[in-house]
Amino acid sequence: MTVQQMAQLDSTFSALSDGTRRAIVARLADGETTLSDLAAPFDMSLTAVSKHLRVLSDAGLVDIEKRGRTRHCRLKGAPIKEAVDWLSKYESFWIDRFDALARHLAKEDND
Amino acid sequence: MTVQQMAQLDSTFSALSDGTRRAIVARLADGETTLSDLAAPFDMSLTAVSKHLRVLSDAGLVDIEKRGRTRHCRLKGAPIKEAVDWLSKYESFWIDRFDALARHLAKEDND
DNA sequence: ATTATAGTCAACTAATTGGTTGAGTAAAGT
């Protein structure tokens, strides 16, 4: 694992450790939208949401495109995949026995 | 999603956002061990590692058992599973096309 | 031309984080 990969995991997990940011991610999974639109449901200033978006953008989780006077944001999957890949190494600790068995059998089928 | 589930995700992702703590998790996946043993590879004080371990413990990621003068730590899978479950909702954003196709075909087979 | 909208930027604040050191405690080894 390279130092950059470590830093990427740092920023991905850190970005996802805030409920507001996870809500933004969830919202963006339903489709691209603007900052104002994203900010509307939250009981905080536009500046605050803009900062959260900046954190997500710095972590590579969202892409922000300036279009006229609006900022259009969309979700990027790569860092999420890396996070899942890392977590998957500990599958044996979190997969329940039934799932584990199912996977084991599925694998045997392919052999 | 309850407020407690949100708080659990907060602390799980936050705990995993630090490289030292991820290294501890990785080490514990290989088996239970003590604090001193965990601390040995790191270039920081035992107190610092103890604090990291406390963060992991508070997040429910590790169990610390006092045994004589040593603390024995082991990894708990439940919070990791919850984190993976949350991330899995955004599967479509991080699964590459090949995987997506494979899954699509596998599903058709079952229909 | 004026006004409203969408957003940035800088400055400030309070709380949290990740580390340190030094002192202390409790268990185990000699």
Added chain:
DNA sequence: ACTTTACTCAACCAATTAGTTGACTATAAT
């Protein structure tokens, strides 16, 4: 009995975070 080991605890420090407000810029609508 003494020493070493395995820690904990409290105090401190510097950096970061999550929020605020007020002033500003740029684009779009009337």
